[in-house]
Amino acid sequence: MARIVVLGTGFAGLWSAIGAARKLDELGMRDGSVEVVAINARKHHSIRVRNYEADLGETLVPLSDVLDPIGVRWIEGAVSxxxxxxxxIAIRAQGAVRPQSLAYDRLVVALGSRLVHPPIPGLAEHAFDVDTYEGALRLEAHLRALPLLAPSAGRYTAVVVGAGLTGVEIAAELPARLGGIAGEGGGRAVRVILADRNAKIGQAMGGAQPVIERAMNALGVDLMPNASLKSVEANGIECVDGERIDAATVIWCGGMRANPLTEQIPVERDAAGRLFVDAFMRVEGVPGVFAAGDCAHALIDGVRPSVMSCQHGRPMGRYAGHNVVCDLLGLEMLPLHIDWYTTILDLGPWGAVYTEGWDRHLVAEGDAAKRTKRIINGERIYPPRTRVREEILAAAAPVVQAPPPRGA
Ligand SMILES: Cc1cc2nc3c(=O)[nH]c(=O)nc-3n(C[C@H](O)[C@H](O)[C@H](O)COP(=O)(O)OP(=O)(O)OC[C@H]3O[C@@H](n4cnc5c(N)ncnc54)[C@H](O)[C@@H]3O)c2cc1C
Incomplete structure (x- = not known):
């Protein structure tokens, strides 16, 4: 029996595993001569892009609902x-005392990325994040407990540090979330600040930048550009220029870096720690190893590097899954080429903003863009949850989807 091992079941890994099972099924190989095994730290597929939302109830999809019906073996455990x-591969399975070793014939590395944590004093101890489901749960529990704290200047103040996509999305949610928690009396004390060291908030957002500023103003979020974080304490932050802000809640959104396990593969990596892959998602220079998602650097349209995003992670996964089977069986592989790029950013109760192209020109905003965002977050990026084998396999076909509808 040959074994394909997929590390991680996020957007890239889940679709790699399903894609591999789909290709085997298409080839009529249902005799178990090739086994697909997926390994993930938890027994769910996490819809990580929704971690800025207050209600996380819908963001975990049990792996058993998706992988059991298609015969993919999965292991809940930590790859070490x-x-x-x-x-x-060395894995410490859930509940196991020692790591065990698992041999592979072909490997797909899809271990994703992690929030970068620079050595800023107090950051690791006091800052919250929305990088993972667990982080988002911790933040929500902390916010809900704020009314129990003794009244203080910053009890209902939240500072979001880092105004990239994640920082903007969580900042836009917070006035309403904090307002609801603070209640009638406390609502007036709610303050949300979005800080960034760049000269403009949402600086890299092209045509969406002025829309973000307008939305933040309408939502009552204070913008703090040119702000460099010096330290974080339990009750606030201090900036490099000496400014101090009282805040019971500090949320760090300082960017993502590829999973450090990529360092164990002896090849060159890009500045974000990602493995260079070719158009077939093969790691360059390592036979039998594929990578997809946030830990892979592909030239997505032949020129531009892929972006750490589920927008790219999902198709990279589908192609990696397809191609890993083809590689194993000596069949022709399919190159991935995506000739469009969009950014659809949630702006909380204000709406959303939709841009197209690498220069991010504005195509929709407000309610129209929000309808698209809801379709993405609620439907488009989910695997079928019907437990119907054929539907799950069909969803992993190696094709590039059309862009999401503009202002659906
Ligand atoms: C708040 C937020 C909002 C976002 N919004 C958007 C958006 O609007 N659009 C967009 O395209 N992207 C967005 N992103 C980025 C997107 O979530 C990531 O790019 C995407 O999740 C990458 O997919 P992945 O499969 O590579 O990694 P992940 O989804 O991170 O999956 C990696 C998997 O590997 C597992 N894993 C990691 N280490 C180990 C280990 N040692 N052992 C076992 N398992 C392990 C993890 O548990 C996880 O299941 C957002 C991210 C965040 C945090």
Missing amino acids: GIDVASRS
């Missing part, structure tokens, strides 16, 4: 080692 020389 990748040895490409011996073609084996």
Whole structure:
């Protein structure tokens, strides 16, 4: 029996595993001669892009609902080692005392990314984040407990540090979330600040930048550009220029870096720690190893590097899954080429903003863009949850979807 091992079941890994199962099914290989095994730290597929929302109830999809019906074996456990020389993985399965070794014939590395944590004093101890489901849960529990704190200047003040996509999305949600928690009396004390060291908030957002500023103003979010974080304490932050802000809630959104396990693969990586892959998602220079999603750097249209996003992670996964089977069986592989790029950013109760192209020109805003965002967050990026084998397999076909509808 040959074994394909997929590390991670986020947007890239889940679709790699389903894509591999789909290709095997298409080839009529249902005799178990090729096994697909997926390994993930938890027993759910996390819709990570929704971690800025207050209600996380819909953001976990049980792996058993998606992988069991299609015959993909999955292991809940932590990957601790990748040895490409011996073609084996070290895993500490949930509940196991020692790591065990799992051999592979072909490997797909889809371990995603992590929030960058620079050595800023107090950051690790006091700042919250929305990078993971667990982080988002911790933040929500903290916000709900604020009324129990003794009244203080910053009890209902939240500072979001880092005004990239994630920072903007959580900042836009917070006035309403905090207002609801603070209640009648406390509502007036609610303050949300979005800080960034750049000269403009949402600086890299092209045509969406002025829309973000307008939305933040309408939502009552204070913008704080040119602000460099010096330290974080339990009750506030201090900036490099000496400004101090009282805040019971500090949320760090300082960017993402590829999973450090990519360092165990002895090849060059890009500045974000990502493995260089070709158009077939093969890691360059390591036979038998594929990568997809946030830990892979592909030239997505032949020229531009892929972006750490589920927009790219999902198709990278579908193609990696397809191609890993083809590689194993000596069949022709399919190159991934995506000739469009969009950004659809949630702006909380104000709406959303939709841009097209790498220069991000504005195509829709407000309610129209919000309808698109709801379709993306609620339908487009989910695997079928019907437990119907054929539907799940069909969803992993190696094709590039059309862009989401503009202002649906
Ligand atoms: C708040 C927020 C909003 C976002 N909004 C958008 C958006 O609007 N549009 C967009 O395109 N992208 C967005 N992103 C980015 C997007 O979520 C990521 O790019 C995407 O999740 C990457 O997919 P992935 O499969 O590579 O990694 P992940 O989704 O992170 O999956 C990696 C998987 O690997 C598992 N794993 C990691 N380490 C180990 C280990 N050692 N052992 C076992 N398992 C392990 C993890 O548990 C996880 O299941 C957002 C991200 C955040 C945090």
